Amino acid sequence: MTRRRIGVIGGGIGGLVCAARLANAGYDVDLYEQQSATGGKMGRVQFDGCSFDTGPSLITMPFVLDAFFRDMGTSLQAELDLIRIDPACHYRWSDGSRMDLPFDLDAIPEAIASISPPDARRVIEYLEEARYLYETTKDVFIFSPFQGFREFVRLSNLHLLKALPRLRFHKTLHQVHRSFFSDPRIVQLFDRFATYNGSSPYLAPATLMVIPWVEFGFGAWYPRGGVYRIAEAITAVAQRAGVRIHTNTNVQAIETRSGAAVGLRLADGTVCAFDRVVSNADVHTTRSVLLGERLPPGRDPSSSGFVAFLSVEAGDHGLAHHNVLFSEDYRSEFDHIFRHRRLPPEPTIYIARSVHSDPSQAPAGRENWFVLVNTPPGISVTDAERDRYADSLLRRMEHFGLRPSIRQMQLRTSEDMARLWQAEGGSLYGRSSNSLFSAFLRQRQRSNRVRDLWYVGGSAHPGGGVPLVITSGTIAARLIQKEDQ
Numbered sequence: 001m002t003r004r005r006i007g008v009i010g011g012g013i014g015g016l017v018c019a020a021r022l023a024n025a026g027y028d029v030d031l032y033e034q035q036s037a038t039g040g041k042m043g044r045v046q047f048d049g050c051s052f053d054t055g056p057s058l059i060t061m062p063f064v065l066d067a068f069f070r071d072m073g074t075s076l077q078a079e080l081d082l083i084r085i086d087p088a089c090h091y092r093w094s095d096g097s098r099m100d101l102p103f104d105l106d107a108i109p110e111a112i113a114s115i116s117p118p119d120a121r122r123v124i125e126y127l128e129e130a131r132y133l134y135e136t137t138k139d140v141f142i143f144s145p146f147q148g149f150r151e152f153v154r155l156s157n158l159h160l161l162k163a164l165p166r167l168r169f170h171k172t173l174h175q176v177h178r179s180f181f182s183d184p185r186i187v188q189l190f191d192r193f194a195t196y197n198g199s200s201p202y203l204a205p206a207t208l209m210v211i212p213w214v215e216f217g218f219g220a221w222y223p224r225g226g227v228y229r230i231a232e233a234i235t236a237v238a239q240r241a242g243v244r245i246h247t248n249t250n251v252q253a254i255e256t257r258s259g260a261a262v263g264l265r266l267a268d269g270t271v272c273a274f275d276r277v278v279s280n281a282d283v284h285t286t287r288s289v290l291l292g293e294r295l296p297p298g299r300d301p302s303s304s305g306f307v308a309f310l311s312v313e314a315g316d317h318g319l320a321h322h323n324v325l326f327s328e329d330y331r332s333e334f335d336h337i338f339r340h341r342r343l344p345p346e347p348t349i350y351i352a353r354s355v356h357s358d359p360s361q362a363p364a365g366r367e368n369w370f371v372l373v374n375t376p377p378g379i380s381v382t383d384a385e386r387d388r389y390a391d392s393l394l395r396r397m398e399h400f401g402l403r404p405s406i407r408q409m410q411l412r413t414s415e416d417m418a419r420l421w422q423a424e425g426g427s428l429y430g431r432s433s434n435s436l437f438s439a440f441l442r443q444r445q446r447s448n449r450v451r452d453l454w455y456v457g458g459s460a461h462p463g464g465g466v467p468l469v470i471t472s473g474t475i476a477a478r479l480i481q482k483e484d485q
């Protein structure tokens with residue numbers, strides 16, 4: 001029997017994982033990536049002797065990576081030097097208060113007590129509830145092909161019905177945090193986890209409590225050599241399994257016949273025939289650009305970002321690897337992002353300094369600061385507005401006691417990100433979870449419009465973030481194999 005041919009559009013993490021798994025299962029796989037390297041949002045920028053990860057900086061659920069490598073006949077340990085980050089994060093508020101959150105789950109109440117003693121006991125109850133939510137929902141909402149409301153009537157999912165009151169579908173994440181914690185700073189700290197998939201805590205359902213659990217319960221991790229090492233390792237594993245990777249190759253269209261995907265048209269006009277097509281490109285872009293559907297703008301895109309890569313002189317800033325400088329008015333920040341669609345004037349600032357844990361990322365006496373703020377998807381700014389915004393962020397950092405001596409700076413706006421990764425509106429995570437029904441509306445792996453077309457990556461089930469896009473690639477590969485058996 002001839003081997004079935006698979007064409008994968010995009011070499012982001014979801015596409016690579018799906019391609020690797022299918023090649024490992026005996027399929028003949030070609031992957032096309034428009035950029036000069038694979039990894040997608042998980043990229044690397046280098047200047048002034050410093051290395052910067054362009055996307056993910058914090059890795060959670062390392063067991064997902066390990067499961068992938070093991071299924072591919074290797075292991076996480078053999079492929080990457082994953083280290084725990086302790087403290088997991090350093091927080092500052094504009095009233096001058098500061099807190100380090102430890103990696104060790106048992107030490108978290110004590111850290112919370114350092115700024116809000118009454119919330120220290122509540123955090124134990126909260127994390128227990130978040131753990132319960134994760135354990136109860138993970139196999140349906142994350143690790144298997146989700147079938148929407150039908151999941152609730154399956155006999156095997158009776159436990160979900162029983163758990164409904166504790167899933168708190170009817171409450172927002174922020175409402176639940178206010179019911180647990182008395183100190184607004186602790187509420188804000190936990191609310192911020194909504195941004196891990198580009199959502200607003202004031203709109204997203206309380207089920208997103210699984211995100212803090214995932215970070216506190218399983219820890220914050222980093223691969224020595226930079227997060228980009230993960231993309232390199234997955235790419236190498238995919239190639240070893242037989243995937244042919246074509247970089248600098250833009251796919252212009254998905255060829256269809258009688259309602260089925262039958263091939264890919266490349267930018268040079270070549271048409272390649274395939275039995276199945278897997279798209280790791282954004283779902284909306286796939287449908288509107290590659291299939292030529294006339295569509296309104298995508299619904300509920302996740303937040304985008306404004307990034308400043310700074311090479312700075314090393315100094316005594318009191319910062320850790322991951323750092324958060326909180327805005328004073330969190331609600332107004334999210335109103336700017338999702339309602340007014342304007343750059344928030346006084347945003348929460350996240351700073352990753354991987355050199356803190358990994359000296360290989362900057363020369364002696366220098367540091368690599370990755371500065372990120374959340375911004376609305378789909379807005380455009382002029383060069384002058386971009387530069388003014390960067391200046392305003394540096395002034396805000398001063399308010400938190402940070403005056404880095406900057407050697408060189410590079411900036412990225414949401415438009416840059418949209419262009420680089422063909423991500424609609426520059427969304428960092430695909431679709432947000434800003435409504436109760438987000439999980440139900442997210443694109444499933446199998447296209448319900450075009451036969452033999454499959455979706456993987458942040459805009460498909462189960463959503464954005466490194467462990468989830470790995471899972472997305474895994475689910476697609478398993479479903480394709482199942483269908484062919």
Ligand SMILES: Cc1cc2nc3c(=O)[nH]c(=O)nc-3n(C[C@H](O)[C@H](O)[C@H](O)COP(=O)(O)OP(=O)(O)OC[C@H]3O[C@@H](n4cnc5c(N)ncnc54)[C@H](O)[C@@H]3O)c2cc1C
Binds near residue numbers: 060372422467
């Ligand atoms: C600034 C930022 C910070 C983030 N922080 C974190 C974090 O700390 N932790 C975390 O877990 N996640 C984080 N994320 C999210 C995470 O990076 C993404 O969810 C994940 O990497 C997306 O993977 P993907 O499989 O969806 O592919 P993508 O990364 O979206 O890649 C898709 C690929 O398809 C290619 N492509 C698209 N169209 C075509 C075409 N027509 N032809 C050929 N190629 C095409 C693109 O060039 C791209 O390489 C962050 C993202 C960003 C941008």
